[in-house]
Amino acid sequence: MSVACPLHKSGFAERAEHGWSAPTSAFLSARHLARKSVLALANQTFREPTGNFVRCLYGHAVFPEQRETLRNLVRYCRNRGEFITTAQLRTIVESGEEPDGRFFHLSFDDGFANVYEEGGAVLAEEGVPYVMFIATDLIGASLEKMQAYNDTALKYRQPLRTMTWDQVRQSIADGAEIGCHTQTHARLSHISCDTVQLVAEISEAKSIIENETGRVCDAFAWPFGKHADIDEAALTAIKDAGFSICFSAERGAVVPGQDSMFEIPRHQLELHWPKWELELFARGYRD
Ligand SMILES: [Zn+2]
Structure with missing residues (x-):
């Protein structure tokens, strides 16, 4: 991937190289290289755990040229375990018992x-x-609107096109689950003193999804996903809105009896990363 790749003429990113940039500063470049060398060393030395586990994986995009990468990744995981729904995950966490x-x-x-x-x-x-x-608020958004989001919260090289509500409904008919990620991709720790805004981002977003889909939406993932991006007021608002499970983007395995149902860890995996890097996290590195 290179920043020299031309942008896509539609304005939206249509391939991974339009969406993901090389590091844009010396600091980010150095951090990127440091991360790569840590991972490369881990790939040589990390021993895959042998016991049972619950491991949540998440990403953002599947570009057309990444379909087989996704297929290979889920097959790699399936050689090690089975994929479960959110309802099954909730049951395991609720049990407080080591996963079976x-x-x-x-x-x-x-x-x-x-x-x-x-x-x-x-x-x-x-x-x-x-x-x-x-x-x-991002669903069915125009290029202009996504560009505005991209200039602030999302930071892709070119904005990514979002689903329409018709696609959201069709995806459910095809078997996908729909969870809530706020209305405007807000950093909840920055707005939690504003009760009206907090309700809009959490409770009203839930209602919008439920009205559009006709399904109960009871799973939430907070934008940006780190502990610094959420606080007690926001977590309380998520519980009060009726969500029954909430995901972070902090790495780690899910430990029933120890992890809160409202801070379920997830491993980020993006399909433009090298195959060995995806597989390293899928094997449980940084569980
Ligand atoms: Zn997000």
Whole structure:
């Protein structure tokens, strides 16, 4: 991938290289290289755990040229365990008991159309359940609107096209789960002192999804996903809105009896990363 690649004329990113940039500063470049060398060393030395586990994986996009990468990744995981739905995950966490098998849970954040258009068929063929956490204001958004989001919250090289509500409904009919990711991809820790805004981003987003889909939406993933991006007021608002499970983007295995149902860890995996890097996290590195 290179920043020298021409942008796509539609304005939206249509291939991975339009969406993901090389590091844009010396600092980011150095951090990127440091991360790569840590991972390369881990890939040589990490020993795969032998016990049972629950491991949540998440990403953002499935570009057309990444369909087989996704297929290979879910097959790699399925050689190690089975994919479960959010309801099954909730049951395991509620039990407070060590999991009685090896389980993966898969989700995608933000509601980008290519997850459904490119990834949906692959995941259906492979029999893999998945969740799309959508930010309601982004659904069906114009290029101009997505550019504005891209200038602030999302930071892709070119904006990614999001699903329409018709696609959201169709994805459910095809077996996908829909979860909530706020209305405007807000950083909840920055707005939690504003009760009206917090209700809009959490409770009203839930209602919008339920009105559009006719289904109960009871799973939430908070934008940006780190502990610094959420606080007690926001977590309380998520519980009060009626969500029964909430996902972070902090890495780690899910430990029933120890992890809160409202801070379920997830491993980020993006399909433009090298195959060995995807597989390293799928094997449990940084569980
Ligand atoms: Zn997001």
